[in-house]
Amino acid sequence: MTYTATEPAGAWRGVDLGTRTVSYDERDAILYALAVGARADELDLVFEDRLRVLPTFALTLAQWAPDELGARGGFDTTTALHGSQELTVLAPLPRSGELTLRASVGEVWDKGAAAVFEVLVESDRFVAKWSLFAPGSGGFGGDRGPSKPALPEGVPEVDGVLETAPNQAALYRLTGDRHHIHIDPAAAERIGRPRPIMHGLGTLAASTVHLARLLGAHPADLTHLEGRFAAPVFPGDSQALRAWGNGTDVAFEVGDPERPAVTGARATFA
The missing domain is CATH 3.10.129.10 (Hotdog Thioesterase)
Known part of the structure; x- marks a missing residue:
């Protein structure tokens, strides 16, 4: 099936993507830690009796939000790319439990041949922002948005x-x-x-x-x-x-x- 946009990308700015309550347990948090390179001897990452949940685990709980924008027709899911990611931690994640997450579309930048959609997810534990590069969705007359950050200078510490x-x-x-x-x-x-x-x-x-x-x-x-x-x-x-x-x-x-x-x-x- 060929993707066809039904409205300009800029029209998605500010759209509410809904609220979801997500749940997880210690097994989920430990599996995640192992998947991102935690070692077996790092017991407070992989042992439930001492567990501290990695903050980036929150991004797996919130993945439904950019998926929701794609499912609603915001962009072509077969060609869109994950351009960048931000995460701000407000409080540690508990070992297990439920979180209520609120999602919305933030800015939509016009890069000419493509659009960049920002998807925001907020909770009382974290704020996350996906930037999604969508070829073929630009040219709607919007702001180009910020430029790429400058490369670090000097010898790395x-x-x-x-x-x-x-x-x-x-x-x-x-x-x-x-x-x-x-x-x-x-x-x-x-x-x-x-x-x-x-x-x-x-x-x-x-x-x-x-x-x-x-x-x-x-x-x-x-x-x-x-x-x-x-x-x-x-x-x-x-x-x-x-x-x-x-x-x-x-x-x-x-x-x-x-x-x-x-x-x-x-x-x-x-």
């Missing part, structure tokens, strides 16, 4: 390596995003990739877990995270992880400096 596991995408998809490009070679080939790729959010979250180790921080103390998805990562790859800044508030990049996978990123730990 942290220079490490993010090791991904060969089965990491297969594991991460069990947390909610079961898109076939992350598991099926034929689906990956259809988008021009030689094999299944990592989830962008999985790569971003795994980066913050390892970044916390390198900084001497705790990944559950994350208070703010943002990053742009610039290139795919394949399960089993090793990626450079560089950070600029002091203490526990840093700008960072993941991947080859000439073609980073995650760029314009920032993480703050309490």
Whole structure:
């Protein structure tokens, strides 16, 4: 079926996408931690008796919101790309329980050949923002929006390596995003990739877990995270992880400096 927009992309600005109550238990939080690189000896991430829930787990609970905009016809779900992600932590996630999440469309930027939709999810524990790049939806006369953030300058204070596991995408998809490009070679080939790729959010979250180790921080103390998805990562790859800044508030990049996978990123730990 060919996608046909029924109204200009800018008309979606401010649209209410609904409210949902989502629930999870300790098993879900532990599975997520393992999927983003927590080690078996990091007991407060993988052992229910000491569990601290990773803040980025919230993004799996809120994934329904950008999916809802696509389902309503906001953009072509077969061509849209996840451009960037932000997360602001307001309070720690409990080990298990229910959260009420409110979703809406924020700004819709006009990039000419494409539109960028911002999807906001708010709760009393966190605020998250998806930026979705939708080819073919631009040209409606709207503002182009902010430009890409400048690349960090100077020598990084942290220079490490993010090791991904060969089965990491297969594991991460069990947390909610079961898109076939992350598991099926034929689906990956259809988008021009030689094999299944990592989830962008999985790569971003795994980066913050390892970044916390390198900084001497705790990944559950994350208070703010943002990053742009610039290139795919394949399960089993090793990626450079560089950070600029002091203490526990840093700008960072993941991947080859000439073609980073995650760029314009920032993480703050309490």
